Amino acid sequence: MWKLANPTVFLGYTGRALPVLWASALVLLVLSAWMAFFVAPQDYQQGxxxxxxxIHVPAAWLAMGCYALMAVSALGTLVWRHPLADVSIKAAAPIGAVFTAVALMTGALWGKPMWGTWWVWDARLTSVLVLFLMYLGLIALQNAFEDPGRAARIVAVLVLVGFVNIPIIKFSVDWWNTLHQPASVVRFDGPTIHPTILWPLLTSAVAFTVLFICLHxxxxxxxxxxxxxxxxxxxxxxxxxxxxSFRPEAAE
Amino acid sequence: MLGEHGGFILFAYLATLIAVGGMTFIVIADYRGQVRKLKALEETGVTRRSQRSAPDDRPEWDTG
Structure with a gap:
């Protein structure tokens, strides 16, 4: 890990890994789309x-996962002063914002035919909207400072403060009444989804995750x-x- | 094929494709742009600290 603290070493490793990762992401995305439309059956209630x-669930997982990654990177900035930690936060924020937007958008498009409404101000939906606004705020804050070093510490503190929202999102469906269904995959007693739907979902989640790694x-x-x-x-x-007078060769 | 709610399903996938595909395009274009800028800068003779023997006068936020 500390070896990767050297940006040149990081560029070397990632330069070799990324072509394979991009190819894997493409194959997995095509496979997951095929499974979603041609393998997974209709749900007995939702059709x-x-x-x-x-797409909704992997996007929502990545929205939270991306923020968790930023929180670890924030610790890297503040505690260990890892030279790539701040770079990681800055690179992750826009990607997390897009996945959060996708989760909100696809949630609304799923909610309208199933709940009869695009949106309700319940704890799950509202806390995810707060996550989206936090991403936008962090991006704005990162761009508000001319000195990236100064921005890094302030952004890192804000990321850690905002991390309190992640368990709220996760457990909101257990703590409060909501239209949103409770957790059905990540549960202590195992998934409650039938395997014919669970496997396409997990394939899609892996595909989205590999894509996220490539983007990040x-x-x-x-x-x-x-x-x-x-x-x-x-x-x-x-x-x-x-x-x-500056002579280019003087910089050698 | 997708039943009475097919429009919602297709729009959800289309919107995701546009959002994620657009982001992928922007990220790759940004990276390629930075590579081009760095190459152009290096072609003018400017080099990085690690390529020089000069003392470290680099600002602390530079991770390069």
């Missing part, structure tokens, strides 16, 4: 609308390069300002 579950690693690589460019530009400008 074909159960097929929305194969690629976004981290982009952020590392962005910071290198910024540093090189700043140092070049500083040298030019200091009076000495």
């Amino acid at each position: 074909n609308t159960v097929r929305i579950m194969f 690693l690629t976004a981290m690589r982009a952020e590392i390069l962005r910071r290198r460019i910024r540093t090189m530009t700043v140092l070049t400008a500083q040298r030019a300002e200091s009076g000495a």
Whole structure:
């Protein structure tokens, strides 16, 4: 792990892993789409609308998982000062926001035919909306500071404070009355979904997760390069300002 | 094939495809853009600290 703290080493490892990961993500996404439409049967109560579950549930899991990853990265920033931790948070936030938006959107599209309404202000839906707003707030905060180092610590603290929302999302269906169904996969007594629907769901979850890993690693690589460019530009400008005429070979 | 609620199902998948596909496009385009910028900068002769023997005057937020 600490070996990966060196961004150059990280770029080397991820550069070799990403082509395989992207190919795996593509294959798994095609497989999960095929299973969702041609393998999974209709639900005895919900009919074909159960097929929305194969995108809604993985997106919701990733919305929370992404925030959990950001919380671990925030600890990495504040406690261990891991050089890639802040990069991880910055890269993850927009991806988490999109998966949260997908969960909200597909939830509404599933809710209308099944509940008779697009939206209710119950604990599960509202806490996920809060998660989405937190992602947007973190993205805005990251972009509000010119000094990424200063932004990193403030953002990390806010990420850790906001983590309290994750268990609220998870247990909201147990703690309060809601239209949303209770947990049916991640339960102490095992899944309550029939295997013919559970396996397509798990395949879809794996596909979305591999895609998330690809997106996160690629976004981290982009952020590392962005910071290198910024540093090189700043140092070049500083040298030019200091009076000495800048000669590119002087930087060698 | 998808019954009376087929429109909801197809729209859910289409919206997900647009959102996730759009994000994938943006992430990859951003990465490629940064690679291009870095290459252009290096072609002007500017190099990174690790490629020089100069003292470390790099700002602390630079993870490169």
